[in-house]
Ligand SMILES: Nc1ncnc2c1ncn2[C@@H]1O[C@H](COP(=O)(O)OP(=O)(O)OP(=O)(O)O)[C@@H](O)[C@H]1O
């Protein structure tokens with residue numbers, strides 16, 4: 001964007017990108033007082049007022065005399081060039097309309113509100129004649145906030161006193177009330193505070209990051225579970241803050257992680273700003289404005305934090321970078337991990353991808369020298385990695401409807417005897433994955449989806465995991481009408497809990513599954529209670545694998561390691577490897593050694609062998625070879641095409657038309673596979689058909705896909721979605 005005017009005087013034509021799906025920039029006249037390039041504005045569109053951003057010069061395609069005027073400039077820092085470039089590049093890469101992407105960057109409550117002030121309390125220099133403990137706490141709380149004001153209620157809460165104490169200080173003249181902007185800066189983090197003493201490995205990694213902090217570069221920080229990756233990247237955060245720049249740390253399941261916030265507070269003296277769905281609207285508005293003005297130094301967030309309007313972003317950390325939740329699979333299909341690298345490049349910021357079990361994509365980029373790899377090979381402190389062993393289920397005497405083998409049972413009993421915790425891992429929510437009629441064999445399925453209904457005994461309902469529909473648990477077969485012959489088949493965590501309570505009636509059992517808690521807050525509280533020793537046996541789905549520290553936990557039992565292996569998914573092996581090693585890595589993180597027992601019917605399977613041997617490099621080498629041989633990602637490129645609509649036939653016809661008119665793809669040497677019914681052929685009543693496009697790594701895939709799909713007309717209510725670099729194939 002060269003030679004673009006930075007400011008538009010009143011009446012000057014300029015181009016505005018709105019969040020309406022129009023597919024182009026519209027021309028308007030600059031408002032009274034003019035406007036900056038990048039300004040957030042309100043513009044008239046037909047009879048409505050819509051949100052937009054001043055994107056550049058007017059396109060000049062309209063009658064300039066008839067241009068309407070921008071209604072007003074919103075009270076927010078103009079969007080910076082880097083962010084506008086980022087949104088444009090992301091839209092091009094993901095083949096999404098730019099307005100859809102702009103929506104991701106403006107999803108904040110109260111953006112259109114005018115400047116709002118409220119009454120806040122500030123220190124007035126004097127101290128009251130009569131000091132009490134409570135009063136001292138209030139003064140200290142305000143000082144800790146670094147000169148910013150607080151509302152009376154917030155101040156009382158921060159100090160842990162009643163509002164009467166605060167009112168008393170106002171009356172005594174020690175606090176003054178002043179009108180101040182509603183959104184106040186976040187407490188200052190102090191990056192000059194000394195960090196912990198680092199191990200040699202950690203210090204080496206931290207120094208390498210320090211040497212590269214002055215511009216763009218991507219690092220893979222690969223450290224075994226419990227090696228202290230967090231401490232290493234917090235050093236990079238400290239360097240970034242010292243340089244006066246802002247840091248962003250992306251975490252999966254940030255809403256569940258109080259521990260991370262406490263660690264930051266211990267390191268820098270204040271908590272970072274948080275951005276995720278569990279944060280109140282008022283806090284989201286405050287954060288969004290403050291990152292734009294430099295009033296927030298460090299943000300911890302979910303993937304959407306990548307779209308925040310940072311004033312001067314110097315570092316992006318993607319923790320647990322292999323985590324599948326970084327891929328958004330609705331609306332705009334993007335991978336926050338890959339897009340972090342793009343944003344880092346455009347911002348001249350350092351990017352750190354951290355994981356014990358990196359994705360093969362990242363491993364390969366490090367292998368090819370595009371990313372710099374840093375290794376932490378041992379756990380921090382005296383602890384070793386857990387000892388791992390398989391339990392061969394073929395040799396175990398397991399009665400019907402039982403999943404805990406005798407070997408695993410005695411191992412758990414032994415740990416409980418020592419007062420330690422055990423974790424049983426099963427990646428299946430609910431009570432039983434199938435409800436089957438014993439008379440006719442009928443399996444209860446969702447009426448709107450191609451999916452079996454999952455029994456949730458906690459809810460006393462059958463639930464569809466695709467669309468969330470639910471129904472009572474039938475006593476009579478909906479197919480043959482037989483009474484009382486419906487039976488649950490297979491285990492889910494709720495059923496495993498039942499078995500656990502039978503085997504260890506005295507033990508305190510905690511089940512961690514996202515659907516068992518009414519709120520993220522309740523789930524977070526349960527996680528903290530477990531960490532404090534408030535349970536003997538923990539039963540969990542994949543949420544337990546994500547970076548938690550449970551100091552009393554010394555034994556991990558994986559109930560069914562074969563669960564993900566049979567899938568035809570490109571990444572099935574990689575996923576099983578990552579998840580199992582991550583879960584195992586929860587054991588023995590404090591002073592007592594840990595052990596992980598893996599129940600499997602195929603202990604000779606190469607993936608199971610790789611999990612047990614701990615020879616991770618050999619695993620990645622073998623995976624890399626297999627993918628290279630097939631030119632599959634990361635050594636080739638894929639795009640998924642998902643067609644859907646209320647009637648199957650026109651959806652399939654569209655798929656066939658695409659497959660037959662594949663010249664634009666052939667021109668770049670790409671191949672198209674399909675159409676085929678999607679593995680889940682119907683969701684919410686919509687029939688789904690897939691095609692898969694495969695291209696060589698350097699091929700101009702996006703341009704070809706655009707040329708290929710553009711001529712096709714979609715019927716009523718039909719959808720065509722392109723998923724670049726697909727992660728799931730359902
Ligand atoms: N230099 C250090 N000084 C003191 N304690 C440390 C240090 N490094 C790590 N620790 C402690 O070791 C534990 C593990 O560290 P951390 O959680 O950072 O590991 P990790 O590599 O992120 O693990 P995972 O990948 O399993 O989540 C934590 O309790 C942390 O406080």
Ligand SMILES: [Zn+2]
Nearest residue numbers: 446449464467
């Ligand atoms: Zn359904």
